[in-house]
Amino acid sequence: MGSGAVLFLFNDVVFKLGDPERAARSAGSPLSEQALSALTLGKAVKLIREAVYTDPMLARNAPEKARFLAALIGWKSDEANALLAVCPTNARGPEDVQVRLASVGLVVLTQLKGLQEMDMLSARSANDAVWHHAPQRLRA
Numbered sequence: 001m002g003s004g005a006v007l008f009l010f011n012d013v014v015f016k017l018g019d020p021e022r023a024a025r026s027a028g029s030p031l032s033e034q035a036l037s038a039l040t041l042g043k044a045v046k047l048i049r050e051a052v053y054t055d056p057m058l059a060r061n062a063p064e065k066a067r068f069l070a071a072l073i074g075w076k077s078d079e080a081n082a083l084l085a086v087c088p089t090n091a092r093g094p095e096d097v098q099v100r101l102a103s104v105g106l107v108v109l110t111q112l113k114g115l116q117e118m119d120m121l122s123a124r125s126a127n128d129a130v131w132h133h134a135p136q137r138l139r140a
């Protein structure tokens with residue numbers, strides 16, 4: 001089980017997860033308990049690609065679904081607490097959605113959550129705080 005990441009950044013939305021495994025299991029997923037347990041990080045990333053291809057603004061438009069997917073990544077990766085999923089305008093299918101994962105310090109996530117609570121969190125502020133510094137090795 002992971003380190004119990006409390007906060008998780010999905011694009012430009014910060015979710016409060018608590019324990020990622022518990023959050024994923026209690027999200028009302030269409031997947032069975034057995035399927036959830038067997039899910040790999042690669043399959044979780046595939047689910048994100050499919051969801052973001054369908055709705056590029058998923059994190060804002062469907063926060064419960066986005067929170068579930070964030071919890072899956074937090075659980076299955078054991079280190080990631082940030083995810084960037086971008087659907088290019090010329091995407092032909094879910095495989096074209098670009099996904100990056102990162103492990104971000106709690107201070108940064110707390111600052112971003114504070115901005116969000118003041119309705120001041122933007123994609124640019126999230127990018128500046130996280131993605132310009134994320135190591136390439138965590139690309140999905």
